[in-house]
Amino acid sequence: MDILIVGGGGREYSMALFLKKDEAVDKIYMASGNGASSEFAQNIDIKDFDKLADFVVEKNIELTIVGPEAPLVDGIVDVFKKRGLLIFGSSKNASRLEGSKIFMKNFLKKYDIPTAAFIETDEFQKAEKFIDTLELPIVVKADGLCGGKGVVIASSGDEAKEVAKDMLSGKSFGEAGRSIIVEEFLDGYELSVFAVCDGKNYKILPAAQDHKRLLDGDIGPNTGGMGAYAPTPLIDEDLYKKIENLVIKPTLSGMTQEGCPFEGVLFIGLMIVGGEPVVLEYNVRFGDPECEVLMPLLKTPVSQLFYKAAKGELEDLDLEFYDKYAVAVVMASENYPYKSSTPSEIIVDKSVHEELSGTHISYAGVSKEDEKLYATGGRVLLSVGVGESIKEARDKAYLLCGQIHFAGKQFRQDIAYQALKND
Numbered sequence: 432m433d434i435l436i437v438g439g440g441g442r443e444y445s446m447a448l449f450l451k452k453d454e455a456v457d458k459i460y461m462a463s464g465n466g467a468s469s470e471f472a473q474n475i476d477i478k479d480f481d482k483l484a485d486f487v488v489e490k491n492i493e494l495t496i497v498g499p500e501a502p503l504v505d506g507i508v509d510v511f512k513k514r515g516l517l518i519f520g521s522s523k524n525a526s527r528l529e530g531s532k533i534f535m536k537n538f539l540k541k542y543d544i545p546t547a548a549f550i551e552t553d554e555f556q557k558a559e560k561f562i563d564t565l566e567l568p569i570v571v572k573a574d575g576l577c578g579g580k581g582v583v584i585a586s587s588g589d590e591a592k593e594v595a596k597d598m599l600s601g602k603s604f605g606e607a608g609r610s611i612i613v614e615e616f617l618d619g620y621e622l623s624v625f626a627v628c629d630g631k632n633y634k635i636l637p638a639a640q641d642h643k644r645l646l647d648g649d650i651g652p653n654t655g656g657m658g659a660y661a662p663t664p665l666i667d668e669d670l671y672k673k674i675e676n677l678v679i680k681p682t683l684s685g686m687t688q689e690g691c692p693f694e695g696v697l698f699i700g701l702m703i704v705g706g707e708p709v710v711l712e713y714n715v716r717f718g719d720p721e722c723e724v725l726m727p728l729l730k731t732p733v734s735q736l737f738y739k740a741a742k743g744e745l746e747d748l749d750l751e752f753y754d755k756y757a758v759a760v761v762m763a764s765e766n767y768p769y770k771s772s773t774p775s776e777i778i779v780d781k782s783v784h785e786e787l788s789g790t791h792i793s794y795a796g797v798s799k800e801d802e803k804l805y806a807t808g809g810r811v812l813l814s815v816g817v818g819e820s821i822k823e824a825r826d827k828a829y830l831l832c833g834q835i836h837f838a839g840k841q842f843r844q845d846i847a848y849q850a851l852k853n854d
């Protein structure tokens with residue numbers, strides 16, 4: 432079958448990379464793809480959903496898979512479904528779980544799913560009053576999509592008020608900040624749990640851990656994610672069961688009651704506080720970099736998972752994973768996450784790289800010119816290692832990092848440290 436992947440980051444590149452190895456897949460199109468995906472997929476530059484649907488009809492593409500949140504929140508799935516096209520992703524209404532933090536928090540409250548105490552408001556006085564009741568630090572979030580940057584953890588009440596004021600006035604995030612959430616800070620460790628859903632059934636994937644802060648030891652500014660690994664030992668059967676019963680099941684039945692049964696990837700960002708799962712946020716797509724560590728672990732052909740989910744046939748799927756671990760280290764450009772950097776050529780010591788079994792690169796912010804690859808985005812690429820243990824996977828990923836060169840490259844040295852601290 433021919434497949435279209437919407438998106439062009441590391442997440443979509445990794446989906447394409449593993450779909451390419453899948454016998455059931457013939458041709459892969461990517462809209463837009465990136466400078467490296469053009470090596471094995473056809474990149475197309477169509478953004479308008481109707482025009483993209485025209486392209487799918489013209490090329491007889493059987494399945495479309497949507498990677499990023501923006502097209503989902505903007506309703507690509509609804510446009511494709513109206514035209515009878517098979518697409519994997521959440522509807523516009525269901526995507527409110529990610530597109531509006533206020534919808535998400537009210538949903539959590541309504542269906543009694545554990546989450547941090549909060550208020551939502553578009554009035555500064557209300558925010559100020561609630562801030563005065565909270566212990567430090569205090570979390571302030573813009574309602575709309577801000578590319579992962581709309582959450583501020585303020586260390587004083589005055590800072591929280593300042594942040595709230597700047598968001599509400601439109602100064603920080605424009606319209607996306609005109610309404611805000613103020614919430615209590617949760618102290619625990621974070622987990623990313625993914626369930627692939629078809630509106631009726633779901634399959635839970637191995638839990639992953641992301642590293643959101645820029646610097647080693649989880650300090651510095653929040654980023655889109657500097658590395659991930661899966662499966663994580665920070666979860667056991669008991670916690671999986673709690674997450675399934677206290678979070679996943681009520682979320683899916685709640686969405687059905689709201690009239691928008693959930694199809695696509697339900698990504699639950701959890702804080703584990705004293706052994707109990709508390710929902711920080713939902714996303715309606717795979718995490719990036721989490722997707723890059725989940726794709727290599729899938730034993731079931733990737734196309735089957737997406738195809739059956741899009742068809743509403745997940746119940747028939749026996750989803751299998753390799754009994755292995757994957758670690759991905761994000762290599763970012765010099766000025767990430769503050770501002771863009773001067774493009775620089777990427778050189779990979781190919782002779783060594785090819786000899787290393789169980790490693791690969793997932794390209795993200797790259798473009799191609801005269802057959803050369805340039806680092807042009809913030810998160811440039813991911814060095815991925817797969818092994819029999821987290822340590823082996825981590826060591827392979829870092830060995831590969833040492834063979835990838837571009838001016839100003841930066842990456843964390845401690846990905847997976849929480850899982851390895853007793854080793």
Ligand code: AMP
Nearest residue numbers: 547570582614615616617643700711712
């Ligand atoms: P979000 O986009 O809501 O997931 O927030 C981004 C990041 O901010 C999360 O991954 C957490 O690291 C942190 N964060 C968000 N909300 C809280 C909270 N209530 N307590 C502690 N950390 C939080």
Ligand code: GLY
Nearest residue numbers: 641656718719720
């Ligand atoms: N890795 C976090 C995210 O994709 O939102």
